[in-house]
Amino acid sequence: MMKQLVFTIVFLFFFSFAFAQIPHGDLDNYKREWIALEENARPLIGIRSFTVMGSKYYLIVDPMTLETRIVDSKLLKVRSRDSVQVNKSLNGTVYERCFSIVRKTENNLQDAGLNFRLPKESGINLTIDLCPSHKPLDKDIFEDVLSAFKGLDSTLPLAVSVSGKWLLNHPDDLAWLKSLEKKGIEITWINHTYDHVFNSKPLVSNFLLSPGTDLSYEILANEKLMLKNGLMPSVFFRCPGLVSDRAIIEKLLSFGLIAVGSDAWLAKGQPVHNGSIVLIHGNGNEELGVRDFIKLLQTEADAIKAKHWTLYSLSEGLEQYPN
Structure with missing residues (x-):
């Protein structure tokens, strides 16, 4: 007893x-x-x-x-x-503002949600996707961030979109990621679905739009797995492939989740601006995006040292974005 x-x-x-x-x-x-x-x-x-x-x-x-x-x-x-x-209790809150922002793009086939540059930021919002993969974590991303900001910022916020199938296959990589908190990296954990469904069909029948996909299961099963692994699920959600439709976005909102897109998917050659939501994959499958991000850090090295360029948390600046 x-x-x-x-x-x-x-x-x-x-x-x-x-x-x-x-x-x-x-x-x-x-x-x-x-x-x-x-x-x-x-x-x-x-x-x-x-x-x-x-x-x-x-x-x-x-x-x-x-x-x-x-x-x-x-x-x-x-x-x-x-x-x-x-819903009325949310009036005037940042949470309500996010719902309003997301609904402006909910009819997009791709990149619905927060997919824009945030105002008044000198730097970027870094998001790193971990889709299912048998390859090891691209640790260079995180190590180069620590190196670039060494001695400058005590806390370095970034977001990691984690899928359940990645979690299940990468316990050592996950332990390494969690250890980065002691070095100042503050991770916002984003739900990236449990299965990360993917097929060879067009986007209208792919990812979460694949026939038979159970979005409720994809959300809840992954959150439970995140909690089991000591990760705090955030209020953010990243759709696999950034693919969705109005019904998916509305269901995410009904679960209290804010879809996060990107205005700067590096592997697609999209340019980075101050306030950009930058997307790279850290699962070993996107060498180009990782290389371009490391090049970005090198390009901004002087601005970083002068504290004119930094990393931002996704939740920063949303209260200033117009509805």
């Missing part, structure tokens, strides 16, 4: 900081929520709930900062479960 109590206390302590390796079987009834919550008078939105050893938890979003956390339900006050009231 005492042994079980000690285990429970230790588990909950680490889980509260989102670093626990959560056994898949211990995370039960993981499901979508859309609920207005409150923590110490601070409004929050619950987008997922689940139980661990009989205790209920929420994956919450701060609607002003877009930060996500896991919080014990006993520490939260339920303000409303009515979807209309929950």
Whole structure:
């Protein structure tokens, strides 16, 4: 009995900081929520709930900062479960602004969502996709970032879009990525679906538009796997191939997720500007994109040293972007 109590206390302590390796079987009834919550008078939105050893938890979003956390339900006050009231509670928040921005491009076949340069930024928003691959992680990307900013910035934000099939096949690479936090790299973990469906058909029948694709499963299964591996799912989502349609974007929004596109996919030769959302693949399958990114760091070396060019978090600057 005492042994079980000690285990429970230790588990909950680490889980509260989102670093626990959560056994898949211990995370039960993981499901979508859309609920207005409150923590110490601070409004929050619950987008997922689940139980661990009989205790209920929420994956919450701060609607002003877009930060996500896991919080014990006993520490939260339920303000409303009515979807209309929950939506009203978002008025004037950054979260609401993101929904509005995303809906402007939801009819795009490719690159819907946040796909633009963010204003007032001197630098880029770096996003690195990890699609399924048997090749090792391109560690050069991260090592060159650390080298370029050595002695200049204590925190270097970037985003990694991770697929479930990549996670399952790269435990050592994942451990290495997680270790980078000690060196100052702050990773925003983006859901990139569990299976990352791909076929040889045209885009209208490919990726998430492939017949029979279950988007709910792709979202929730990957989030559960991320949590199991100690990764905090962010509010962002990257569609495989950047391919979607209106129905997909609306479903993502119903799950509280913000689609992230790119205005600078380097392997496609798209130019980089200040505030660009840069896309490269770090799964060993995009040598050109990685090479172009390293060249970009070299080109901006003087600006980096002068602190005139840096890396930004995806959540920065969105409050300034016009609806």
